[in-house]
Amino acid sequence: MSAKKIPHRLYLTEDQMPRQWYNLRADMPEQPDPLLNPGTLRPLAVEELYPIFCEALARQEMDGSKRYYDIPEEVQEVYKMYRPSPLIRAFNLEKALGTPAKIYYKFEGNNTSGSHKLNSAVAQAYYAKAQGITRLTTETGAGQWGTALSEACSYFGIDLDVFMVKCSYEQKPFRKAVMGVFDANVTPSPSPTTEVGRKILAENPGTTGSLGCAISEAVESAVTAGNSRYVLGSVLNQVLLHQSIIGLESKAAMEELGEYPDVVVGCAGGGSNLGGLIAPFMQDKLTGKHDPRIVAVEPASCPSLTRGKYAYDFCDTGKVTPMARMYTLGSGFIPSANHAGGLRYHGMSPILSKLYHDKFMEAVSYRQTEVFEAAVLFAKLETILPAPESAHAIKGAIDEAMKCRESGEEKTILFGLTGTGYFDMTAYEAYLSGTMSDHVPTDEELQKGFDTLPDIPQNKGI
Amino acid sequence: MSAKKIPHRLYLTEDQMPRQWYNLRADMPEQPDPLLNPGTLRPLAVEELYPIFCEALARQEMDGSKRYYDIPEEVQEVYKMYRPSPLIRAFNLEKALGTPAKIYYKFEGNNTSGSHKLNSAVAQAYYAKAQGITRLTTETGAGQWGTALSEACSYFGIDLDVFMVKCSYEQKPFRKAVMGVFDANVTPSPSPTTEVGRKILAENPGTTGSLGCAISEAVESAVTAGNSRYVLGSVLNQVLLHQSIIGLESKAAMEELGEYPDVVVGCAGGGSNLGGLIAPFMQDKLTGKHDPRIVAVEPASCPSLTRGKYAYDFCDTGKVTPMARMYTLGSGFIPSANHAGGLRYHGMSPILSKLYHDKFMEAVSYRQTEVFEAAVLFAKLETILPAPESAHAIKGAIDEAMKCRESGEEKTILFGLTGTGYFDMTAYEAYLSGTMSDHVPTDEELQKGFDTLPDIPQNKGI
Known part of the structure; x- marks a missing residue:
């Protein structure tokens, strides 16, 4: 039995906070299978991701070997706020x-x-800013990711368009308002504002949406506009x-x-x-x-x-x-x-x-x-x-x-x-x-x- | 200039948490004027508060001299949770x-x-429980106090009726739901459930309510029922x-x-x-x-x-x-x-x-x-x-x-x-x-x- 008194809540001190992220892939006995280009069915090259993601993030996406990444100072500064x-x-x-x-x-x-979503939102907004990107697009389901990214984009001074799964948009009327505090534009998805949204609506007019739909719209909205990139709050x-x-x-x-x-x-x-x-x-x-x-x-x-x-x-x-x-x-x-x-x-x-x-x-x-x-x-x-x-x-x-x-x-x-x-x-x-x-x-x-x-x-x- | 490094956020450790409350009146050069019995216009005796408040709380209310009060162990235990x-x-x-x-x-x-309201809610629910009170009534304006007291009453196993200022009840539809998670009954005030509420409604049918109205209703609801007391989240x-x-x-x-x-x-x-x-x-x-x-x-x-x-x-x-x-x-x-x-x-x-x-x-x-x-x-x-x-x-x-x-x-x-x-x-x-x-x-x-x-x-x- 430990002699240590166990408190109800333990906060590390600022000095004890991690200064590096850990890349789990570096220790996996087998790597996940590679992403495929849907046109060629060949493994994707990192450059093929650059039109969608910021370059630093695309490289993180594809890198299975580097075990630790230094957390940029600017990101650490925001982490210390919460x-x-x-x-x-x-x-x-x-x-x-x-x-x-x-x-x-x-x-x-x-x-x-x-929620925890802010941890990645801050990082992704930071790398976008560092690359000179002025607008990001994303999807949100329950609204936590959209809120987190709104905060992060507001902090780094980046415009943000959020496609929010329609049923969440309707079930959670105040989520939009919170994102509005941080100056984000929120659109219920599927929406008539994108080609893919119009197609989904035509095929299934009563749909309440899904994260999958919202991702399609956000990606389209990023790649068809200037100096925009897409960011995602999970999966990647x-x-x-x-x-x-x-x-x-x-x-x-x-x-x-x-x-x-x-x-x-x-x-x-x-x-x-x-x-x-x-x-x-x-x-x-x-x-x-x-x-x-x-x-x-x-x-x-x-x-x-x-x-x-x-x-x-x-x-x-x-x-x-x-x-x-x-x-x-x-x-x-x-x-x-x-x-x-x-x-x-x-x-x-x-x-x-x-x-x-x-x-x-x-x-x-x-x-x-x-x-x-x-x-x-x-x-x-x-x-x-x-x-x-x-x-x-x-x-x-x-x-x-x-x-x-x-x-x-x-x-x-x-x-x-x-x-x-x-x-x-x-x-x-x-x-x-x-x-x-x-x-x-x-x-x-x-x-x-x-x-x-x-x-x-x-x-x-x- | 201090040589100490200033962190963004400082949490005291559990050991550093205060174990006593401080009674500011003990150091005031002049005491606040005494409460008056509205019938006699004479200063109120502590016993006159017992039908409204739990006895320990009534004594705290009237005590201008004791500088420090030990925080009961059971209250400290809840404090340590947040x-x-x-x-x-x-x-x-x-x-x-x-x-x-x-x-x-x-x-x-x-x-x-x-909000901070939980600090007093926990204390008041604890003293009610200690006295064997089975039901509390209160008012809430923005809803923070009602939510806090709902939590505290749920924790100590006490029934709770909350009179919520009508305009807040309508502006904040989800506050009621949060209180419901903690099993509280919430009534918009003024309401027809009390004599004073009926009177206020008759005089001013379109009223959107006020904390003052809600207090009247909560007090009436407590003193006209068995084994009930009234609690208040501020002022006292x-x-x-x-x-x-x-x-x-x-x-x-x-x-x-x-x-x-x-x-x-x-x-x-x-x-x-x-x-x-x-x-x-x-x-x-x-x-x-x-x-x-x-x-x-x-x-x-x-x-x-x-x-x-x-x-x-x-x-x-x-x-x-x-x-x-x-x-x-x-x-x-x-x-x-x-x-x-x-x-x-x-x-x-x-x-x-x-x-x-x-x-x-x-x-x-x-x-x-x-x-x-x-x-x-x-x-x-x-x-x-x-x-x-x-x-x-x-x-x-x-x-x-x-x-x-x-x-x-x-x-x-x-x-x-x-x-x-x-x-x-x-x-x-x-x-x-x-x-x-x-x-x-x-x-x-x-x-x-x-x-x-x-x-x-x-x-x-x-």
């Missing part, structure tokens, strides 16, 4: 569950974007690189406490938080230093890891992006409009997909109502109202802790609490009033998505 | 203003209630006592940095934050140890300190409470419904009123749009979206910093950032779209409020 984020011991939750397990969580919601390798700050801080804080997690649990939509949270722990696992279990938690309504296929797919619905090999439901998959719990993306980070495929990581899925049940329990016990996305990780951590209650094991559980739920009250209201639906796609519904997978040699036999 | 709150150096704001001043702020918004001496944790932590954190404020700035509605923030600095001032300036900032639309009268008045519109001597606009004053910036209470903490009357404190007022202008500037520079209430203090601090730019003085400014604005997006939208009104009461409108002041001997010549 980081380090606290590592919190969930004493009350442990007590309420009657578990011998120790539950820690890394809370990323203490900034105006309300560069995003996982920036988000490694979460895991690095978590590991340093746990070391301060003399702790190391037996299980690391994170929610997974496109993988931005999960990939960042687990990065240094996965490093330990891959290098044989430790052997923590790593658990991805996803919604049963959009189950890319647990029910998807490991295949080459487009990152967007309009098929304007390169193809990535990942766990996917097919770029044509659109989750139920009733699903309010975020994490609605059809695919999954190629890095995480590869690690899952190679069995370094587990995955579970939960239905919407059980996730909100966990969220409400957590809010009452821990004084934080979680975002529905984050609540998936809470549910996963609770289940791990309950297993410990049965087995009597005193495991140490770490989960990522990615953000706050202040803009998700419509969903909370639905849960509290008992009107929340629990739709899980049927095999037939999934098949419709799989039917949209690219028919290319690389996907034969999948 | 405290210490950070002391933050506003480096970006300083730079943008081009001021030689150093600007620090104490940020109280990092909990689900989104007991609330200032609990909120002293803000100032005590601020002072300890500044000492860590080798700093002491030349000016302390806080927003003032009923005085809960301001009284707590300034407590130990005012102690230094009253005891001659230091001489900081203390500045209260209030809205020009509800200017109790800057345009009110120092008189005995009811704390509520329905005139069911004891009378307190304070700066007041009259319990019949109802601020403009277009005023979205919070701080809508007609009176002011008797302690702060006395200190202001005795010239230990200054006060300024600002119009709504200039406050929101400061809020948007701050959000962009400091990554925190402030509550409109808190933005009054931001505006006050900015003006102090601008004076330093003119004079070249390197003053140290401390202000209280009481909370976040996630539930105030309707107001932000109004500001951003240019439709926000800037109504300031005319002398005639003020006179209507003054006409409701009690016509008692104690108010002669006021």
Whole structure:
């Protein structure tokens, strides 16, 4: 037993903050499969990404070998405004569950974007500024990424156009206002402002949108305008690189406490938080230093890891992006409009997909109502109202802790609490009033998505 | 110049957290005037408060002599879940203003209630529980206090009825949902559920409510039911006592940095934050140890300190409470419904009123749009979206910093950032779209409020 007194919340000091991001690919026994040019079906050269992404970010995207990247001074300065984020011991939750397990969580919601998304937004806006880019475009689902990027662009003085998934735009009327505080333009997607948006609307006029659609529109809007680039808040390798700050801080804080997690649990939509949270722990696992279990938690309504296929797919619905090999439901998959719990993306980070495929990581899925049940329990016990996305990780951590209650094991559980739920009250209201639906796609519904997978040699036999 | 490196954010450790609250009255050269029984016009005995307040809280309310109160262990345990709150150096704001001043702020918004209100809510719910009370009633204006008390009551297992000022209820649809997560019942006020509510509605059917109305209803609802008590989130001496944790932590954190404020700035509605923030600095001032300036900032639309009268008045519109001597606009004053910036209470903490009357404190007022202008500037520079209430203090601090730019003085400014604005997006939208009104009461409108002041001997010549 450690003699160290365990506080409720541990903040690293500024001096203890990581000054480098960690690139998980450098320690993977096998690299994720390369991005493909959809025209030639050949691996993409970094230069082919330059019209879409800033050059520094394109290079980060393609670089599997450099283990550590210095965090630019200017980015560190912004990080210091809201980081380090606290590592919190969930004493009350442990007590309420009657578990011998120790539950820690890394809370990323203490900034105006309300989530971890700011970590990559700041980095991407910085590199855009450094390259002289004057306008960025992006998509947002639940609105956290859009808010984070609005903040970052406002800080660095860059114009921003956000395509927001239509059902979120309607469910979260105030998200637009927050982005407006930071001078961003917000358009519900699909929209008539882009060619791909008009095409999607023509084919499916009643669509409530998806991240895949919004990505198509944002990419088109960037590549057809001058001095603009597109940025993405998840899925990409560069995003996982920036988000490694979460895991690095978590590991340093746990070391301060003399702790190391037996299980690391994170929610997974496109993988931005999960990939960042687990990065240094996965490093330990891959290098044989430790052997923590790593658990991805996803919604049963959009189950890319647990029910998807490991295949080459487009990152967007309009098929304007390169193809990535990942766990996917097919770029044509659109989750139920009733699903309010975020994490609605059809695919999954190629890095995480590869690690899952190679069995370094587990995955579970939960239905919407059980996730909100966990969220409400957590809010009452821990004084934080979680975002529905984050609540998936809470549910996963609770289940791990309950297993410990049965087995009597005193495991140490770490989960990522990615953000706050202040803009998700419509969903909370639905849960509290008992009107929340629990739709899980049927095999037939999934098949419709799989039917949209690219028919290319690389996907034969999948 | 201090050799110490100044971090962006300083968190005290758990061990450094105050274990006692500080009772500012113990060091005041003259005590605030006593509460009066409105029937007898005689000073109230503590026992007369027992039907309204829990006994321990009633005793705190009446005790001007005990300097320090031990914070109960159970309350400390909850404080540790969200405290210490950070002391933050506003480096970006300083730079943008081009001021030689150093600007620090104490940020109280990092909990689900989104504000400092939780500090007193936890204490009041704890004492209720300790006395075996099973139900509490309260009012809420902007919704922060109601949310905080919902959290605290849920934690201690106490039923809660919240009367929410009608215009806030309508402007902030999701506040009710957050309170619902914590099982509170929320009623828009004035309501037909109480006698006083029915009376107010009959006299003024179109009223958008006021804190004064909501207090009347909550008090009636408590005293006419079994095993219920009423609790209030501001104005009262007991609330200032609990909120002293803000100032005590601020002072300890500044000492860590080798700093002491030349000016302390806080927003003032009923005085809960301001009284707590300034407590130990005012102690230094009253005891001659230091001489900081203390500045209260209030809205020009509800200017109790800057345009009110120092008189005995009811704390509520329905005139069911004891009378307190304070700066007041009259319990019949109802601020403009277009005023979205919070701080809508007609009176002011008797302690702060006395200190202001005795010239230990200054006060300024600002119009709504200039406050929101400061809020948007701050959000962009400091990554925190402030509550409109808190933005009054931001505006006050900015003006102090601008004076330093003119004079070249390197003053140290401390202000209280009481909370976040996630539930105030309707107001932000109004500001951003240019439709926000800037109504300031005319002398005639003020006179209507003054006409409701009690016509008692104690108010002669006021």
